[in-house]
Amino acid sequence: MITIQNTSKKYGTVKAVDDVSIQVHEGELFGLLGPDGAGKTTLLRMVNSLILPDAGNIQLWGLDPVADYRQVRQIIGYMPGKFSLYTDLTIEENLNFFATVFGTTIAENYHLIKDIYQQIEPFKHRPAGKLSGGMKQKLALSCALIHKPKLLVLDEPTTGVDAVSRQEFWEMLQALKTKGITIIVSTPYMDEARLCDRVALMQDGQIHACDTPANVVAGFGKTILGVKMTNVYKGLTDLRVWKHTDNVYPCGEYLHFIATDSHVDVASVTQYLVSLGHQNIDIVNVNPDIEDCFIELTRTH
Amino acid sequence: MKRFTAFVRKEFLHIFRDSRTMLILFAMPVVQILIFGFVITTEISDASIAILDKSKNEMTREITAKLASSGYYNIKHLLHSENEIEAAFKRDRVKMVVVFEPQFSKRFYADKQASVQLIADASDANSARILTNYAEGIITSYQNSKNSDVGAVAKPIETQVRMFYNENLDGVFMSVPGIMAMILMLVSAMMTSISITKEKEFGSMEVLLISPLKPFQIILGKVTPYILLAFVNVLTILAMGYWVFHVPIRGSLFLLLGESMLFTLLALSLGIFISTVAQNQMVAMFMSMFALMLPTILLSGFIYPVENMPYVLQLISHLMPPKWFIIIVKSVMLKGNGIMYVWKETLILMSFTLLFVGLSIKKFQVRLK
Numbered sequence: 001m002i003t004i005q006n007t008s009k010k011y012g013t014v015k016a017v018d019d020v021s022i023q024v025h026e027g028e029l030f031g032l033l034g035p036d037g038a039g040k041t042t043l044l045r046m047v048n049s050l051i052l053p054d055a056g057n058i059q060l061w062g063l064d065p066v067a068d069y070r071q072v073r074q075i076i077g078y079m080p081g082k083f084s085l086y087t088d089l090t091i092e093e094n095l096n097f098f099a100t101v102f103g104t105t106i107a108e109n110y111h112l113i114k115d116i117y118q119q120i121e122p123f124k125h126r127p128a129g130k131l132s133g134g135m136k137q138k139l140a141l142s143c144a145l146i147h148k149p150k151l152l153v154l155d156e157p158t159t160g161v162d163a164v165s166r167q168e169f170w171e172m173l174q175a176l177k178t179k180g181i182t183i184i185v186s187t188p189y190m191d192e193a194r195l196c197d198r199v200a201l202m203q204d205g206q207i208h209a210c211d212t213p214a215n216v217v218a219g220f221g222k223t224i225l226g227v228k229m230t231n232v233y234k235g236l237t238d239l240r241v242w243k244h245t246d247n248v249y250p251c252g253e254y255l256h257f258i259a260t261d262s263h264v265d266v267a268s269v270t271q272y273l274v275s276l277g278h279q280n281i282d283i284v285n286v287n288p289d290i291e292d293c294f295i296e297l298t299r300t301h
Numbered sequence: 302m303k304r305f306t307a308f309v310r311k312e313f314l315h316i317f318r319d320s321r322t323m324l325i326l327f328a329m330p331v332v333q334i335l336i337f338g339f340v341i342t343t344e345i346s347d348a349s350i351a352i353l354d355k356s357k358n359e360m361t362r363e364i365t366a367k368l369a370s371s372g373y374y375n376i377k378h379l380l381h382s383e384n385e386i387e388a389a390f391k392r393d394r395v396k397m398v399v400v401f402e403p404q405f406s407k408r409f410y411a412d413k414q415a416s417v418q419l420i421a422d423a424s425d426a427n428s429a430r431i432l433t434n435y436a437e438g439i440i441t442s443y444q445n446s447k448n449s450d451v452g453a454v455a456k457p458i459e460t461q462v463r464m465f466y467n468e469n470l471d472g473v474f475m476s477v478p479g480i481m482a483m484i485l486m487l488v489s490a491m492m493t494s495i496s497i498t499k500e501k502e503f504g505s506m507e508v509l510l511i512s513p514l515k516p517f518q519i520i521l522g523k524v525t526p527y528i529l530l531a532f533v534n535v536l537t538i539l540a541m542g543y544w545v546f547h548v549p550i551r552g553s554l555f556l557l558l559g560e561s562m563l564f565t566l567l568a569l570s571l572g573i574f575i576s577t578v579a580q581n582q583m584v585a586m587f588m589s590m591f592a593l594m595l596p597t598i599l600l601s602g603f604i605y606p607v608e609n610m611p612y613v614l615q616l617i618s619h620l621m622p623p624k625w626f627i628i629i630v631k632s633v634m635l636k637g638n639g640i641m642y643v644w645k646e647t648l649i650l651m652s653f654t655l656l657f658v659g660l661s662i663k664k665f666q667v668r669l670k
Contacts, residue, residue: 048511050669069667070513078511084504088318089311100307101512143508 001026002047002151002182007056008205009042016042018205020056024184024198029177031196032186033294039205040186041081041155047184048076048153060151077149077181079140081156087129091120091139094128095146102147112179113142116172134165141172145181152176154185158192170195190291201294208297213290220288220296222246223262225269226254228282238276244268249295254284256292304514308522315496316526325492330484330534334541337476345431350397351378351389360406364417364443368399373435390422397421397432409447477542478630479603481561482623484538486597488531489524489568490575491589497523497576498585507669516665524569531565532558551637560633560643563650564626568593570657571622577664597623625649 002024009017017039024030032040045051047058049065049072058065065072085094095117099106110117120138123131128139137157144152154173158166170192173183177197185196193199193213200210209216227248229235236255239248246258257269266283273281286292316322350368354361368374377395380386389395400418402408409415419436421429497520500506509519535558542548550557571593579585598604600614601623607615618624625646632638632646640647 045669050507050510052668073511074513076511078508080504080507082504084508086311086315086505087503089314093311093314097307097311098508098512101304101509101514103304103513 001061002184003057003059004043004047005057005059007043007046007053007058009039009046009051009054015039015205017046017053020202020205020207022200022207022210024182027177027180027182028197029173029195030182030184031193031199032184032202033188033190033193033199033290034186034202035188038202040202042205043202044153044155044184044186048078049073075150077144077147077152079144079152079154079157081159083136083140085128085136085140085143088127090125090127091131092124094139095142098143099146104147106146109146109148112148112176113145115175116145117142133161134168137161137165137169138172141169145176150182152181152183154183156186156188158187158189166192190289190294193290199290201290201297203294203298209293216290216293217288220293222258222288222296224286224288224292225257225259225266226251226284226286227257227269227273228254228280229273229278230280231278235273235278238273238278242272244272247296247299251291254286256286258296305518305522308514308518309525312496312522312526316530322492326488326530326534327537329487330480330537331541333484334477334480334538335545337480338542338546345373345428345435347375348373348397348428348432349377349393349395350374350399350432351380351386351393351395352376353380353383353386353398353400355403356401356405356407358406360409360447361401364401364440365399367439367443368436371435371439373432386420395422396428397436399436474548474635475603477538477546477548478627478634479598479601479623481535481538481630482564482601482603482626483594483597484534485531485561485565485626486568486571486593486623487589488534489527489565490572490593491586493524493527493569493572494575494579494585494589495582497573498579498582501576502581510667510669516662516667520573520661520665524573527569527572528562528565531568532562535561535565548634550634552633552639556640557630557633560626560629560647560650563647563654564622567622567626567650567654567657570654570661573661574657574664577661577666596621600624601627603627622650622653 004020004022007017007020008015020039020043032043034040042051046053047060047065049069052066060072060075063072063075086097089097095106099109106113116138120131120135120142123135128136131139141154141157144154158169161169166189173185174195177183187193193216196213198210198212199216201208201216209219211219227235227239232250232255236248236250239245239255239257244260244264246260248255248257250256259269269283270281288296316326352365352368354365365376369376374397378385378389378393380389380398383400386398386400389398398420400420402416402418405415405417417440419433421433423429500509514522539550539557543550572589575585575588575592579588600607600610600618600621602618603623607618607624610618629643629646629650632643636642
């Protein structure tokens with residue numbers, strides 16, 4: 001179990017992590033969601049002992065990453081955001097190196113990485129630099145797992161990876177979870193939130209919500225209308241200046257529209273748009289998802 | 302231990318798989334010693350000269366023959382009048398013109414005073430000085446032999462010059478110690494600082510820090526291959542110096558190798574120190590270049606003698622570790638001295654090493670910034 005309490009980290013005057021308190025439960029797949037620059041990497045690095053917090057307290061099964069960093073490093077498997085294996089070494093050499101450095105062998109923990117490693121094993125004599133993005137990611141995950149860590153810390157593992165590989169990767173994480181490994185994964189992709197047990201939404205160093213994806217969505221509490229018309233761009237600017245508009249933003253092929261009060265309905269929005277000469281107006285009710293929650297939460301804070 | 306050997310193995314793989322690194326490590330020392338040995342040389346051989354002989358008698362012909370047979374000069378032109386001197390310098394690019402006055406031997410025997418004028422192209426001041434010095438020497442010894450022939454008293458004071466430790470004033474004797482210092486600096490300091498900062502730049506240092514490897518294991522694993530490679534380089538340079546340029550090794554070979562290893566350690570500790578300060582390979586390379594290579598070449602007495610520098614630069618040169626190493630190498634290789642004569646310099650190198658190791662340990666981060 002991981003407890004982060006009132007943790008802060010400043011770089012100059014920028015608060016990278018600002019008074020963050022969250023808990024990650026044992027055996028959980030925990031998602032840290034947020035756009036680039038939200039402070040996710042800094043927070044993860046404080047958890048895995050690579051960065052000292054300015055303030056606050058972090059505990060991993062009772063270990064403090066500041067004082068007990070040696071023990072903490074023993075129980076963590078870490079995959080940094082940047083591909084950080086040796087591009088001039090082959091797949092096998094990389095894996096062997098990390099196994100030896102962590103005081104184990106590939107054979108000893110093969111069962112743990114088997115599902116992942118088997119996919120890249122046919123290319124084991126290929127230098128890591130010549131692998132595709134998805135294969136690099138599988139290798140990096142294998143290397144992070146080879147010493148059977150208690151906690152797996154993954155920093156944006158799916159950034160820059162194609163959609164199919166992303167899907168596969170999340171399936172691998174689900175499989176690892178069943179082996180009792182606690183996983184913290186950061187991602188800028190909101191659609192990945194539903195694959196996590198619990199998520200924390202982070203922006204500008206602050207956590208705006210921390211719950212199961214369903215609860216986060218349930219807490220949204222406002223009605224969203226999806227609005228579409230011929231000239232979407234003009235529609236967006238027109239809706240932005242409307243006195244009944246709380247917020248409007250493009251989301252897929254629709255504009256997501258949130259009204260200031262509940263009696264603004266489909267009819268009144270249509271009437272407003274027609275009065276401004278819009279054509280082919282299509283308005284539907286939309287169920288909020290994590291992205292809507294995220295936009296709402298970061299806007300109101 | 303298993304961890305450590307795995308690390309060293311990985312380092313060797315990095316080195317052997319990168320052709321550029323291999324080139325720097327193994328081709329450069331050879332190329333450099335050849336270049337410095339053959340090109341940067343203060344020796345004169347076959348310099349083109351012209352003779353304007355206005356007396357044309359046996360004596361002037363003998364002197365001319367002596368100049369020609371010395372090996373230093375190549376007589377390109379025989380001039381007929383003063384007007385041709387300028388053209389000889391400009392068009393024919395001769396380096397020196399020797400002018401004998403008319404009635405040379407008559408004046409030598411009758412007046413006891415005959416003049417030879419040496420006109421040198423001093424646009425290259427150094428070679429002009431050397432050319433005229435050598436010519437003066439040849440003419441003086443000729444004069445002495447003539448004086449004794451006719452039973453005349455030689456000049457009351459006769460200077461006899463002998464160049465100890467390097468009889469022929471071979472420039473390569475100077476170059477070998479300097480090149481050793483330079484190559485060891487390059488291989489040890491620059492290559493280690495680059496290879497450590499490379500891990501920082503590519504992010505693998507993050508993973509290494511997270512691993513159970515202790516900082517000293519990471520550092521030691523990084524430098525071990527370079528200790529071995531630097532040793533190979535020392536042997537290469539000494540062998541090339543000995544067999545290609547006939548630079549003698551008069552002192553103990555073991556002492557020489559020992560001092561070289563000490564200097565390698567010093568350079569490695571400098572490299573480690575640089576890597577703790579520099580955040581990426583570019584910075585590490587520039588720091589090594591400007592902080593190490595240039596001073597090694599300019600301020601260590603490798604090319605320019607320290608004694609002729611302004612006082613301030615002389616003081617700075619004391620802080621240049623290569624200076625002390627070059628003194629040691631010259632002393633052991635050329636003079637055949639033992640440790641008794643170089644213990645002070647050795648001690649200085651040791652102190653530098655300890656200083657940089659200490660600083661590096663202090664600066665090495667077990668965390669990221």
